[in-house]
Amino acid sequence: MDLTILYRGPLASCDYDCPYCPFAKRRDTTDQLRADRAALERFAAWASAQSADRLSLLFTPWGEGLVRSWYRRTLAELSRLPHIRRVAIQTNLSARTDWVQDADPGTLALWCTYHPGQTPYDRFLGKCHDLARRGVRFSVGVVGLPGHHEHALRLRAELPADVYLWINAAEGHSYTDEEAARWTDLDPLFPYSRHPHRSAGLPCRTGESVISVDGDGTVRRCHFVRAELGNLYDGSYRRALGPRACPKALCDCHIGYVHLETLPLYDVFAGGVLERIPAGARGVFET
Numbered sequence: 001m002d003l004t005i006l007y008r009g010p011l012a013s014c015d016y017d018c019p020y021c022p023f024a025k026r027r028d029t030t031d032q033l034r035a036d037r038a039a040l041e042r043f044a045a046w047a048s049a050q051s052a053d054r055l056s057l058l059f060t061p062w063g064e065g066l067v068r069s070w071y072r073r074t075l076a077e078l079s080r081l082p083h084i085r086r087v088a089i090q091t092n093l094s095a096r097t098d099w100v101q102d103a104d105p106g107t108l109a110l111w112c113t114y115h116p117g118q119t120p121y122d123r124f125l126g127k128c129h130d131l132a133r134r135g136v137r138f139s140v141g142v143v144g145l146p147g148h149h150e151h152a153l154r155l156r157a158e159l160p161a162d163v164y165l166w167i168n169a170a171e172g173h174s175y176t177d178e179e180a181a182r183w184t185d186l187d188p189l190f191p192y193s194r195h196p197h198r199s200a201g202l203p204c205r206t207g208e209s210v211i212s213v214d215g216d217g218t219v220r221r222c223h224f225v226r227a228e229l230g231n232l233y234d235g236s237y238r239r240a241l242g243p244r245a246c247p248k249a250l251c252d253c254h255i256g257y258v259h260l261e262t263l264p265l266y267d268v269f270a271g272g273v274l275e276r277i278p279a280g281a282r283g284v285f286e287t
Helices: 030-049 069-079 098-102 121-133 146-158 177-186 190-194 236-240 281-285
Strands: 002-008 054-059 084-091 108-113 137-143 165-168 210-214 218-222 225-231
Touching: 002 030, 030 069, 054 069, 069 084, 069 098, 069 108, 121 137, 121 146, 137 146, 146 165, 146 177, 165 177, 165 190, 177 190, 225 236
Parallel strands: 002 054, 002 210, 054 084, 084 108, 108 137, 137 165
Antiparallel strands: 210 218, 218 225
C-alpha cells in the first residue's frame, strides 16, 4: 500500500514568536518535551517496521522540530529506509544544517519558511545555500504580508534559480487584484493560496491514501477534520481507509487542499507534493 502520513506530535514550542502565526505558542516543559520525543520515537519505530508498504511522511509540528535532536535524528534515519519514499518537515530553518549529511538526499526534503524580523536574512539565506550545496531538496517561502514583499523579492533574486519560492496568503488578509498580481509575479501558484477552496462534498485523497496522525497514534483523514478513523498502532485505521468526500465547507491550507482531486496540484507538484516543490518550471507556470 502507498500511504502518505502527516504526523503532528505534541511539540508546540517554537524559537520564533511570529505575530501572524496561527500555530500554538507555548514553552514546552521538560516533561512535555520528553513526551514529544517518546511519541516521535514510537511513530518512527512503527514507520520503520512497515516494510511491506511504501510510505511518504511529512512532519508538521506546531512548534519548530529541527531545533530538537530527536527530529533531526529521526528524519535522517527514516530517509535511509528503502520503503520510505519521502520524509519531509516544515521548518523555519533556525537549526544548524550539517545534520543532513547523515540523511539520504534522495529521500529527505525540507519545506522552509523565512520569517522577517525573527532571524537575520543573511543567516537564513546562508543555510539555504548550504542545503543546496549538500544536494538537499527544499522549497522556501514567506507569508504574503505587505511588509514581506521586499524580502521575498530579495530571496527570489538570491536563492538558487531552481529553488521554488512559494507565497502563502496571510490568514485573514484580503488581497486586491493589484496586490495579488505582485505576489503572483513571484509565485505563479499564489492564486491557489489567495482564496479558500470550496471543498464540501468534493473528492479528496485524505482518508484514502493520505492520513493525519497525532502523538497518541489517533488517525484522522487530515489535520482539519476531527472525526477519527482509528489508531495507527493497533491497525484499526486500515479498515476505515477509502474514498470519501470532504465534509468541510472550505479548505484554506496548502497541506489540505493540495490533496483535493478537483485541483490539478498532484500534477503540478508531481514528485514534490509533501515538500511543496513543483515538478519543474513547466509545472509552476502552467496554472
